[in-house]
Amino acid sequence: HRHLLGIKGLSPQDIVQLLDLAESEIAVSRQSEKKKATLRGRTQINLFFEASTRTQSSFELAGKRLGADVMNMSVGNSSVKKGETLIDTAMTLNAMRPDILIIRHGSAGAAALLAQKVGCSVVNAGDGAHEHPTQALLDALTIRRAKGKVERLTVAICGDVLHSRVARSNIILLNALGARVRVVAPSTLLPAGISHMGAEVFHKMEDGLKDADVVMMLRLQRERMAGSFVPSVREYFRYHGLDREKLKYAKPDAIVMHPGPMNRGVEIASDVADGVQSVIQEQVEMGVAVRMAVMEALLDPRRNAEGVAG
Ligand code: CP
Secondary structure: OOOEOOOOOOOHHHHHHHHHHHHHHHHHHHOOOOOOOOOOOOEEEEEEOOOOOHHHHHHHHHHHHOOOEEEEEEOOOOOOOOOHHHHHHHHHHHOOOOOEEEEEEOOOOHHHHHHHHOOOEEEEEEEOOOEOHHHHHHHHHHHHHHHOOOOOOEEEEEOOOOOOHHHHHHHHHHHHOOOEEEEEOOHHHOOOOHHHOOOEEEOOHHHHOOOOOEEEEOOOOHHHOOOOOOOOHHHHHHHHOEOHHHHOOOOOOOEEEOOOOOOEOOOEOHHHHOOOOEOHHHHHHHHHHHHHHHHHHHHOHHHOOOOOOO
């Protein structure tokens, strides 16, 4: 079975093929009959151990628009953490013979572990601070549609990089497609070894945003900071929040992105989030198209010659 566990392991050709396929899926969601039959009769299970608004609902809609039967497993995020319980849950669902399992889990490597155990395709919908591949794909599609390309664009990824699987997947993907990637964050919110990941490091927004084509803000993940450094919101917004003044350092036609959920007034000012440069709603729309493309690429036998793994 074929899986999408991360952007790491995908070739630039794989990525471009998925983006091209996603481009063709956009029309399905924009017509009144929002339905294809590619995955008719297939069963998709969404297994989300962590909270989600965008990812879970867009995977559900994507499956339904492809004609699949979609089941959302409701798992509380408190009692089940990792290890055997995850595997037990997955093996129970596996016995019901799904064709594809979409998993979000708080532990890095959870999706890869599952992929070794179950007899169906697995898609990583976010595993700890590791990867969130469909988010990076939908971000790339949004950038490509706004700017006509990804190659040689300057993309500034700003904020809580340390806890961000979105940042990790984006850094890998954007490098694969030839973008110039920057991270902008206080050193306390950067992972060790960030400079070896293919990102130029900046600590001040004014420096990191200079002449950027894309400004990608990250959520300050305070729930993952227990026992470590938790910045004060007011101070964080003042130095690292994106407001109109800081945005002026980027190119005049720069786009503003945020994967959501947003903390307005923490990492991004409301008027910038809702402003003319924001493509945050487009990101959400592209999320459905990208997830349709990924599931079609994994499950449609006519596409099985195409490369998607990772
Ligand atoms: N961007 C993202 O993954 O959002 P959710 O946590 O709401 O799915």
